[in-house]
Structure formats: structure tokens, C-alpha cells
Amino acid sequence: MLEVKEITCVFGGLIALDKVSFAIRQGEITGVIGPNGAGKTTLFNIVSGIYSRTSGQILFNGRDISGLPPDQLARLGLVRTFQNIELFGQMTVLENVMVGLHTKSHCGILACALKLPWHLAEEKRIRSRALELLDYVGIAELAEQSAASLPFGKGRLLEIARALALEPQIMLMDEPAAGLNSRETWELGELIRKIRDLGVTVVLVEHDMELVMDVCDAIVVLNLGQKLAEGTPRQIQDNSAVIAAYLGEG
Amino acid sequence: MQRELLKFALFAALVLVAAPLYFQGGYILNVLVFVGINTMLAIGLNLLLGFAGQISLGQAAFYGLGAYISAILTTTHGFNPWLAMIFAALAVGALAFVIGFPILKLKGHYLAMATLGFGIIVYIVINEYVDLTGGPSGFPGIPNLSIGSISFDSDMKNYYLIWVATLGVMLLAINLTRSRIGRALRAIHDSEVAAQVLGINARLLKVQIFACSAMISSLAGSLYAHYITFVSPSTFGFHFSVELLTMVVIGGLGSIYGSFLGAALITLLPEFLRAFHDYDIIFYGALLMIMTIFLPGGLIQGGTLVWNYLRNTLGGKGGADA
Amino acid sequence: MNLSDQLLQYILSGLSTGAIYALIGLGFAIIYNSTGIINFAQGEFVMFGGMLGVYFFHKQGLALPIAFLLAVVVTALCGVLFERFAIRPLRRPTPMNMVIITIGGSIFLRGVAMIAWGKDTHVLPTFSGDEPISFAGATLLPQHLWIFAITILLIIGTKLFFSHTISGKAMSACAVNRRAAGLVGIDVRRMIMFSFILSSAIGAMAGIIIAPLTMTSYDVGVMLGLKGFCAAIIGGMSSGLPTVIGGLLLGVLESLGAGFSSGYKDAVAFVILLLILFFRPQGLFSRGSSERV
Numbered sequence: 127m128l129e130v131k132e133i134t135c136v137f138g139g140l141i142a143l144d145k146v147s148f149a150i151r152q153g154e155i156t157g158v159i160g161p162n163g164a165g166k167t168t169l170f171n172i173v174s175g176i177y178s179r180t181s182g183q184i185l186f187n188g189r190d191i192s193g194l195p196p197d198q199l200a201r202l203g204l205v206r207t208f209q210n211i212e213l214f215g216q217m218t219v220l221e222n223v224m225v226g227l228h229t230k231s232h233c234g235i236l237a238c239a240l241k242l243p244w245h246l247a248e249e250k251r252i253r254s255r256a257l258e259l260l261d262y263v264g265i266a267e268l269a270e271q272s273a274a275s276l277p278f279g280k281g282r283l284l285e286i287a288r289a290l291a292l293e294p295q296i297m298l299m300d301e302p303a304a305g306l307n308s309r310e311t312w313e314l315g316e317l318i319r320k321i322r323d324l325g326v327t328v329v330l331v332e333h334d335m336e337l338v339m340d341v342c343d344a345i346v347v348l349n350l351g352q353k354l355a356e357g358t359p360r361q362i363q364d365n366s367a368v369i370a371a372y373l374g375e376g
Numbered sequence: 377m378q379r380e381l382l383k384f385a386l387f388a389a390l391v392l393v394a395a396p397l398y399f400q401g402g403y404i405l406n407v408l409v410f411v412g413i414n415t416m417l418a419i420g421l422n423l424l425l426g427f428a429g430q431i432s433l434g435q436a437a438f439y440g441l442g443a444y445i446s447a448i449l450t451t452t453h454g455f456n457p458w459l460a461m462i463f464a465a466l467a468v469g470a471l472a473f474v475i476g477f478p479i480l481k482l483k484g485h486y487l488a489m490a491t492l493g494f495g496i497i498v499y500i501v502i503n504e505y506v507d508l509t510g511g512p513s514g515f516p517g518i519p520n521l522s523i524g525s526i527s528f529d530s531d532m533k534n535y536y537l538i539w540v541a542t543l544g545v546m547l548l549a550i551n552l553t554r555s556r557i558g559r560a561l562r563a564i565h566d567s568e569v570a571a572q573v574l575g576i577n578a579r580l581l582k583v584q585i586f587a588c589s590a591m592i593s594s595l596a597g598s599l600y601a602h603y604i605t606f607v608s609p610s611t612f613g614f615h616f617s618v619e620l621l622t623m624v625v626i627g628g629l630g631s632i633y634g635s636f637l638g639a640a641l642i643t644l645l646p647e648f649l650r651a652f653h654d655y656d657i658i659f660y661g662a663l664l665m666i667m668t669i670f671l672p673g674g675l676i677q678g679g680t681l682v683w684n685y686l687r688n689t690l691g692g693k694g695g696a697d698a
Numbered sequence: 699m700n701l702s703d704q705l706l707q708y709i710l711s712g713l714s715t716g717a718i719y720a721l722i723g724l725g726f727a728i729i730y731n732s733t734g735i736i737n738f739a740q741g742e743f744v745m746f747g748g749m750l751g752v753y754f755f756h757k758q759g760l761a762l763p764i765a766f767l768l769a770v771v772v773t774a775l776c777g778v779l780f781e782r783f784a785i786r787p788l789r790r791p792t793p794m795n796m797v798i799i800t801i802g803g804s805i806f807l808r809g810v811a812m813i814a815w816g817k818d819t820h821v822l823p824t825f826s827g828d829e830p831i832s833f834a835g836a837t838l839l840p841q842h843l844w845i846f847a848i849t850i851l852l853i854i855g856t857k858l859f860f861s862h863t864i865s866g867k868a869m870s871a872c873a874v875n876r877r878a879a880g881l882v883g884i885d886v887r888r889m890i891m892f893s894f895i896l897s898s899a900i901g902a903m904a905g906i907i908i909a910p911l912t913m914t915s916y917d918v919g920v921m922l923g924l925k926g927f928c929a930a931i932i933g934g935m936s937s938g939l940p941t942v943i944g945g946l947l948l949g950v951l952e953s954l955g956a957g958f959s960s961g962y963k964d965a966v967a968f969v970i971l972l973l974i975l976f977f978r979p980q981g982l983f984s985r986g987s988s989e990r991v
Binding site for chain 2: 229234241292
């Protein structure tokens with residue numbers, strides 16, 4: 127459903143990504159792994175429209191989406207989360223999720239300012255849907271807390287709930303386990319499976335190999351801006367080039 | 377929600393009934409009319425600066441354009457003042473919408489400079505296009521507003537007129553900031569990238585709110601023109617944009633009531649400091665710096681802190697006694 | 699005077715005001731490059747230079763060169779105080795509150811000047827007489843030559859400073875990457891203070907050398923500052939030649955604009971400012987990524 131074709135990205139003289147191609151199948155959890163500096167986060171930033179690529183193409187359900195801005199991609203059903211969670215700290219937990227429902231609501235400035243009846247109805251719908259989502263990730267009891275006051279692990283869950291609010295077809299998660307303790311990581315793994323079972327295709331950039339090997343259906347390995355390998359977790363674990371890249375880095 | 381409405385109703389009642397009775401008309405009433413106009417302008421800027429996090433140093437230009445469009449349409453071309461006011465707001469809103477796209481692509485300092493540059497260009501045009509605007513000597517003879525046979529020709533009548541408009545703008549602004557649009561604006565303020573990733577068209581929304589803020593300023597300008605019946609360019613210069621900025625910062629970024637507090641303080645202060653007339657600009661300057669450094673949340677934040685402190689200490693004592 | 703003479707006259711006088719814009723622009727660029735701040739109070743330093751020059755010369759009766767020197771030193775001191783008490787205490791600096799603080803600072807300084815020296819306009823005598831000099835059909839005042847000479851000296855001086863002294867190189871390093879500069883042991887705070895001293899001193903000199911031609915008063919800082927900023931924007935915020943060219947270009951365009959309509963003269967700078975910000979925010983001369991210092 128998501129096809130990355132010969133994506134190249136050059137910063138100044140540095141080649142961050144060199145003709146990287148792979149495809150992600152619908153309904154699967156795909157892990158993108160690789161040593162530091164492999165270009166994983168750059169790849170995510172390009173796919174989600176935050177950086178612009180130097181050359182190459184990205185197809186989403188057969189449609190060329192390369193170069194589209196992030197907000198359009200989000201409306202097409204492609205969402206992402208960030209490595210160091212980007213919450214709206216001035217707002218409550220509930221409001222954060224309500225922002226995620228922005229594209230699921232439509233009242234304009236005038237309707238909002240005048241509190242027209244359909245705006246009130248919509249607001250009510252957004253609120254209850256946001257509570258449902260918080261409940262889904264298991265932090266409904268924190269709804270009225272300030273998002274800035276959340277511990278990191280809960281913040282991660284909130285960010286996921288907020289992304290789910292868009293009812294995405296595909297969700298890119300940038301190092302979701304970073305900063306989580308082992309119990310939280312395990313719960314995260316369960317949640318990611320749950321999300322896949324909702325029909326959402328998941329792509330993970332992740333350093334936690336245990337998590338990746340545990341939840342992923344397919345894995346893409348990047349090294350120094352190039353694709354090194356691709357396959358099932360079992361195949362990757364046995365791939366000598368991958369082992370060499372990791373050991374070489376260590 | 378209900379409490380919010382109650383708070384607003386109390387505030388409105390206070391403004392509309394108590395103030396003019398207490399002051400019995402006269403000069404101070406005139407100042408209070410200006411508190412209303414400035415509150416409206418400060419709210420306009422606050423929507424942009426406090427909620428969307430985008431600075432504008434060109435608000436005085438929109439205020440001036442509103443005033444002059446109303447003045448010219450009614451006086452030179454004999455338009456109905458109410459129609460002229462609506463037309464002015466729409467025209468200024470449209471202008472802001474168009475220039476908003478290139479201007480709001482800029483961020484931070486550059487945005488400040490660009491809006492400032494725009495403000496100064498408008499100011500120069502008003503000054504130089506003498507045939508249309510009367511130039512530096514001003515534009516006299518603007519009619520008062522009227523409804524049926526009631527003409528808004530006294531301070532008292534204008535007080536009510538302008539405060540009804542201000543309260544209206546205030547209520548709409550409060551509603552707006554508590555809606556999906558308000559949340560999206562605050563999201564853009566916190567992290568534009570994160571907002572975009574959630575499907576918010578940050579660019580369009582910023583431009584829309586810029587246009588809204590310009591329309592509010594234009595409305596204030598029209599009301600000003602019909603109240604004073606005379607406009608001159610010096611009212612709408614760069615220094616006034618800075619004064620508005622001071623009001624918003626002092627009152628509290630992102631607080632609609634704060635905008636009222638800031639506008640009231642900055643409008644009333646010179647009246648109390650009449651003896652130190654020339655010192656007011658030093659005072660503004662110092663206030664801007666001190667507030668930004670020590671109390672970035674403005675008077676509203678300061679008030680809340682004091683209130684919480686008092687409640688905690690008093691509450692604590694009560695507990696100990698029991 | 700025929701048309702080409704007149705044109706030359708406009709260009710020459712444009713170059714001399716342009717030189718002033720260039721100096722002010724350098725002041726903006728120096729602070730921007732070491733701190734990331736656009737100092738809205740830059741124009742007030744220029745005003746302070748001129749007004750202090752007037753004060754030391756007329757009120758204190760000092761010789762012009764001494765008045766010049768003292769004015770520059772005192773303005774630089776103001777620059778230091780401004781950095782120390784307004785810029786440094788900010789705990790969470792964001793572009794937004796930096797804009798607000800430096801605007802606050804600029805009104806504050808303007809207010810101080812107004813109270814100290816009143817609202818009148820003042821004039822400094824020209825540095826060496828008012829005998830006009832003919833030049834290819836146009837006339838120049840000796841003061842114009844002073845302006846050109848001092849501007850050129852200052853530009854060469856800053857160039858040498860940035861490329862040949864330890865402090866200058868350290869400041870260039872801060873401009874490229876402040877955090878990295880801090881990591882290799884450069885005292886970033888001191889460099890920031892240096893940049894304020896340097897740009898307020900350059901601003902003051904610009905204010906003094908222009909004062910004999912245009913007169914000065916407590917409120918000249920706003921326009922001069924904004925036009926200096928425009929010069930820096932044309933030059934892509936470089937603290938070198940591009941900004942100087944930006945200033946000269948602006949001065950000439952403005953002077954030619956005044957030939958068509960004196961009323962709209964001031965608008966020229968702002969129209970250019972907006973056009974550059976909209977279409978070439980990296981400056982007129984640099985391609986793609988902007989080069990600084």
C-alpha cells in the first residue's frame with residue numbers, strides 16, 4: 127500500500143538516503159531498523175512530508191504522494207508519531223486528542239464563534255470520541271490533566287491516541303519505545319498489535335530489537351543511507367550482512 | 377461552559393450598567409470608550425499573537441484602513457455608515473487574506489519586520505494620498521452613526537454602542553478560542569509540525585485568523601471614525617501598533633479577559649500619569665521588557681498566581697485551626 | 699543642470715545615505731549572527747550616537763573628535779547594559795519574546811533620549827567645513843567624503859576583525875553554530891556581549907556622521923533602524939559585503955525614488971523589504987543556503 131521508490135536525499139554534500147526502495151503491505155507491521163545514522167528518521171520525515179526529497183517517488187495506494195505537505199498526507203490517511211513526543215503542552219490530555227479529530231470535524235470560524243447548534247453537536251461528538259480513544263489506549267482517567275504534566279510513557283500513549291483519532295490507513299511510529307521501561311515497552315507491543323488488528327498498517331522505526339522481532343511481520347534494514355536487507359524477522363536475524371553492519375557499528 | 381457564560385455575563389453587566397452611572401458622563405467616559413475600542417483591537421491582535429503565536433506589528437494599519445474607508449465612503453460618497461462599516465471590514469479582511477499568504481510564510485523576527493513594513497507603507501499612503509484622505513491634516517466631518525432617529529452623538533451613547541460591539545467581539549472570540557479552531561490555533565502555536573501532521577492546514581488557518589484579526593481592527597477603526605468624527609494619520613502609526621502589542625503582552629497572551637485588562641491599563645494609565653506626560657513611553661518600554669522577562673503570562677497570570685497563593689495560605693490556616 | 703548631472707547628483711547623495719544604511723545593517727547582522735536576535739533597538743543606538751555627539755559637542759563644549767569618541771563609547775556602554783539587563787535575563791528566549799523585549803528596549807531608549815534632550819531637532823557641525831566640491835557636474839559636501847571614508851574604514855575594520863582576531867573568529871564560529879562553539883570552549887555569552895558592543899558602536903558612528911547632514915532628534919532611530927534592517931535583508935543578513943551593497947542599493951533607489959515623488963520616498967525601503975522577504979528571504983546575492991559573516 128505504501129511504496130518507496132528510489133528515494134534519495136542529499137543534505138549539502140551528505141547523502142542521507144541513497145536510492146532506497148521498498149514496499150509495505152497492507153495490514154502488516156513493518157519495522158525499519160538500522161544503526162545510528164542509517165537514515166531511518168530522514169526516511170520517515172520524507173515519507174511524512176516534513177523534509178523534501180532530492181529524487182525518487184512515494185506511492186500511497188498507487189497514488190504519487192511525494193512532495194505533498196504533511197497536512198494533506200494526514201487527510202489522505204497517513205499519520206506519524208515523533209521520537210521525542212510532540213504533545214501540545216498548553217492543553218489538557220483530552221484537548222490533545224480533540225486536536226487530532228480536527229479533520230473529523232468541519233465547523234468554520236463563523237460557526238465556532240457564533241456557537242451555532244451544529245457546532246455544539248459536533249463539539250459534543252468530538253469530545254466523546256476523544257474519550258473513547260483515550261480509553262482505547264488506557265489513559266482515560268488522565269483526560270483533564272495538562273499534557274505537559276504526563277510522564278513520558280503516558281505521553282507516548284497520548285500521542286498514539288491522538289494519531290489514531292485521524293482514523294489513519296497507515297501509521298508511522300518513530301522510535302515509539304524510546305524512553306519506555308520494559309513493562310511499558312511490552313504494553314506498547316500489545317497496543318501496536320491491537321492497532322494493526324483495527325486494520326491500520328503500522329511502520330516502526332525502532333532500536334529495541336526485542337520489540338521489533340516480537341511484533342513486526344516484515345523488516346527493512348537500512349545502513350549508511352542504503353537498503354541493506356528486507357524480509358521476515360527470522361530472515362533478518364540470519365542475514366550475515368545485517369549482523370556485520372550491527373557488529374561493525376558496535 | 378456554564379461558569380464561563382456566567383463570568384462573561386457578570387463582566388458585561390458591570391461594564392454596561394455600573395461604569396457610566398458611576399462616572400456621570402464627562403471626560404472619563406470618553407476614556408472608557410477608548411478602553412472599549414482598544415479592548416477590541418487587543419483581542420484582534422491576541423487571537424493572532426496569543427493563540428496562533430504569530431506576531432503582527434501592522435495592526436494599526438488595519439485599524440486605520442477601517443477608519444478611513446468608513447470616513448471616505450460616508451462623507452465623500454454618502455454611503456450609509458453601517459453599510460460602509462461592513463464594506464470596510466470585508467475589504468480589509470480580504471486585503472489581509474491576500475497579503476497573509478506571503479507574510480505568514482515568514483516566522484518570528486521576519487514576520488515582525490514584514491508586518492511592520494506593511495504597516496508603515498499603509499501609513500505613508502494615508503499620509504500622501506491627500507486627494508482621498510486629506511493627508512496629514514486629517515479628514516473632518518464624518519457623520520455619527522445612527523439607528524432610526526437615535527444618533528450616537530454623545531459620549532454616553534457611544535459608550536453603550538462601542539461597548540456592546542466590544543462585548544460582542546469578546547464573546548465571539550471566547551467562543552472561537554474554545555472551539556476546534558481555537559484548539560488548532562494553540563496546536564500551531566505549540567508545534568506547527570505536530571499540528572500539520574494531524575491534518576491541520578496551518579498555513580490557511582493562520583491566514584484566516586490574520587484576516588479575522590484585521591476585520592476586528594477595521595471594525596474598531598470604523599467605530600472610532602464615527603465616534604470622533606475626525607481621523608488623521610498620526611493615530612494609526614507604528615507607535616500605535618506597539619501600544620497594542622504592549623496591551624496584549626501586559627494583559628496576558630492568550631487570554632481574552634487579559635486583553636481587556638491590558639487595554640484598560642494602557643488606556644487609563646496616561647490619564648492618571650498626566651503630570652508625567654512625557655514619561656509614558658519610557659514606562660511602556662520598561663513595562664514591555666519587565667513583563668516579558670518576569671511575568672510572560674501577563675497580568676492574568678500574575679492575578680491567578682496571587683489568587684492561588686492567597687487561597688492556599690488562607691486555606692492552609694483554616695485547616696490548621698480546625 | 700541637465701538630466702545626467704541630476705541623475706549623478708541623486709546617485710551620489712543616495713550612496714552617502716546608503717553608506718549609513720549599510721553601517722546600521724551591519725549592526726543588525728552582527729547581532730543576528732551571534733545570537734539569532736533581530737535587535738529592534740538597533741536604530742536607537744544610531745540615534746543615541748548622534749544625540750550624544752550633539753550633547754558632548756554643544757552642551758559640554760568638547761572638541762568634535764573627542765565628542766565623537768565619547769559618544770561612541772557611551773553608546774557601546776548602553777549596548778552592554780541592554781544586553782546584560784534586557785536580553786540575558788530571559789529564561790526561555792523565543793523569537794517572539796525577543797521581538798517584544800527589543801521593541802520594549804527601543805521605546806525605552808527613545809523615551810530616555812526624549813527626556814534627556816527634549817523633542818527638538820539638533821544639528822552637529824560638519825567635520826570640515828561646508829565648502830561644496832564639484833564632481834563631474836554634481837556637487838558634494840566634504841561631509842559626504844567623511845561618510846564614505848569612515849564607512850569604508852569601518853567595513854575593512856570589521857572584515858579584519860572577523861578574519862584575523864581570535865574574538866572575531868570566535869564570533870564567526872558562534873554564527874555558524876552556537877552550540878558547537880560553546881562545546882569547543884568559546885565563551886558564547888561573552889561573544890554575544892561583544893556583538894552588542896560592536897554593533898552599538900558601529901551604529902553610534904553611523905548616527906554621528908550623518909547628523910551634520912540630516913539633523914537628529916530623539917525619534918530618528920525608528921526609520922534609520924528599519925532601513926538599516928532592509929539593507930541587511932537585501933544582503934541576506936551577512937555581516938560583510940552583501941549587506942554593504944544592500945545599503946548602498948537601498949540608498950540609491952530611495953534617492954531616485956525621491957526624484958519622482960518625495961512623499962513616497964520612505965515607502966521605497968519598505969516595498970523592497972516586503973519584496974525581498976516574500977521572494978528572496980535568503981537575500982539578493984546568495985544562492986540557496988545563506989552565507990553569514
